[in-house]
Amino acid sequence: MMEAVQAIRGMNDILPEQVGWWQGIESAAREVLENFGYREIRTPVAEKLELFSRGIGQSTDIVEKEMYAFEDRNGDWLALRPEATASIVRSYVQHGLHAESGCRKLYQIGPMFRHERPQKGRYRQFHQIDAEVFGLDGPMIDAEMMHMLSLLVERMGISGVGLHINTLGCPTCRQGYREVLKSFLAERAEGFCEDCLRRRDTNPLRVFDCKVKSCAELLESAPQLIDYICDDCRAHFGAVRQFLDKLGTRYAVNPRIVRGLDYYMRTTFEVITDRLGSQNAIGGGGRYDGLVRDLGGPAVPAVGFAMGMERLVLLLEQEKEKPSRYPRCFIASLGEQARVSGFLLSQQFRARGLETEMDYNGRSLKSQMRRADKSGARYVLILGEEELARREIQLRDMVTKTQRIVPLENIFETLLAVDSEK
RNA sequence: GUGGGUGUAGCUCAAUUGGUUAGAGCACUGGGUUGUGGCCCCAGAGGUCGUCGGUUCGAGCCCGAUCACUCACCCCA
Incomplete structure (x- = not known):
């Protein structure tokens, strides 16, 4: 046997058994974000290295020692994005999105890359849900964003997390x-x-x-x-807290929330759990009024946050039952001719929107029934040469264990009718 | 980048002080019914014991290196 190639350290496959968690998190995120007026933006996973060293900060750990940076064939220095904000700001400036209206809400879901030593909740390719608001400098949007973050976590089915807030001043x-x-x-x-x-x-x-x-x-x-921040910053923070109180969003002021990216100022926040060991932040963000200008755009204020999807999945695995999906119908067949008819039947069912599975191997009926049972299908259609000759088919309900012979003609309608009686 | 722990079947784990052919459960395949699932019974398939080297008459077990996983530091989502 040839030696098998392994995945890159810290970069994981998400297998079909886990993908349900990811889809659930993504759809909850899209639903809540769109509801608050955010629109999706998709940017490349690679950017010019300079974008991140200017955006995130030269002396941050991320830029200093964690970036996947490389020279491409043209001699340009590129990097896989370690976070989404710099890319979104770049795109916002490049396409003049600031010209369109006073306020712009954007979100992105996708992989990020940091060359760190992997451990629980920390991987070299990881996924973030990232949201940014451009063009608002008042405290109202800061509060709304944290409120939304709390709703988002709740909507995903995660409990027992705390919102910690702080101000860094200007x-x-x-x-x-x-x-x-x-x-x-x-x-x-x-x-x-x-x-x-x-x-x-x-x-x-x-x-x-x-x-x-x-x-x-x-x-x-x-x-x-x-005790040292200026009056404007103090007023801003006070108003953020007042809005959070009015929204009924629970939070704790935590002077330890200082964030490791240079661009943050004024409001910073993290959503923290005590169930993930040392990687305890499942989301975090803050205000970064200077970044757009630093990246060559106009002086537009901004707030944003990112959530770590791997950490959300780890939490969901702890408290919820694994989501899974089952085909509605399984077609078992006996004999070559019947197998072909069953094959065509399954395509017709799918074309009409019914999730249908079958056995392609021509194995024994017993083994087909076993597979049908394991697939979780509610109904099994059994088609043998005898039934085929009489233009009939066996319709078995796997739950009630009842089975009857029905005409092959209009079998789809018959199945729907039987199913709707339940 | 630093430190600790762990690597045996697809998964979870066994294997006396180093001793012949490395086992079990789950999962998988077939059979127990000429064409019927979950339970039960029988059988089968599946391993270069992470990799390389060393010690030894003999290594899954001891030693070294290396790789991977894992936890913590650091940092962050």
Whole structure:
């Protein structure tokens, strides 16, 4: 035997047994998003590398060490997209979508790529549901988006998750806070772990995300961003919270939600579960008013979020029964002539919209019945040479175990009539 | 990128201190009814024991390397 080729590490097949979960999640997402006025946009999985280094941030982990970047045959540097926002913004700018109206709501569902060490809930090819709103800078849309995210999770049948929100301030007021925090970290340097000391220089806000106990304890006395942000940012955050309260959306303010992408400002949020081990965020996002301009477009404000579909599937597997589908009808046949007639019959049934299965191998009736049973079909049509000669067919109801002989003519209508009596 | 755990049939797992031909359950195929499913009975098929190398008279078992999976760190969805 030749050695079989394996799938790429961290890139998984979604087998027919699992695909029902994915379809359920996707249709729930489309339904809710479209209901809120979002329209689908499909962008390529590869972009120029520059788009992500400019968009996501040069010093972020994603750009620094997780991107699938490569030189193509023309010598251009490309990358498989590690997230959707930069691509959507690129497309929005390139096609002048900002010209059409004040506000634009877009969504995308598809694969993303990051070269990380795989673990539960984290893969190298993973799938996101991503939504973005362009052109609105007020707090109302921030609240609506988080409200919608809660509905989305609920509509998918997932419970026991929490919405955590925070504000990062705007680039101006955050800069002041960064300096204050940096000096706080410098004063107490000996108490913090190595990672936190490294973060002090790269991205000081991320220390709040540290899981080391001693760091968390020290940070309790740290200066809080909320005390340093400007009046406009404070008012924005206050209004977001008021709207969420009025919408009845439950949330917790969590100063640890700082996000790892450079473009976020003001509102940030995550949907968190305690049932997935360490990969506990099933969705997250925030406001990024500066990104469109940074990518060469007009100064259009924006908010967006992404959800991790693998994590949603993991949660659904924990609490719901696996969705499955069954053909309505199975055609069993005996003898070559009858098999051909059964084959043609199955095509007619399908053409009329009835999900129909059959046995193509010409095996024993017993084995065909076994297959019919396993397929979950409610009805089995049995066609032998005897029935064929008399222009008849056996119609068996697998649930009631009753069987009768009916005319072959108009068998489709007969089957529908029998089925509608149930 | 760092650390821990695990690799035996399609799946879940066995295999005495290293000892002849590596087993079971589920799933699969056929039979038990000249043409009838779930339960039961019988039979069959399915493995280079992840891979390569080493130790040994002898390795599924011990050692090393490598690959993969997995969990955690990191980071994030």
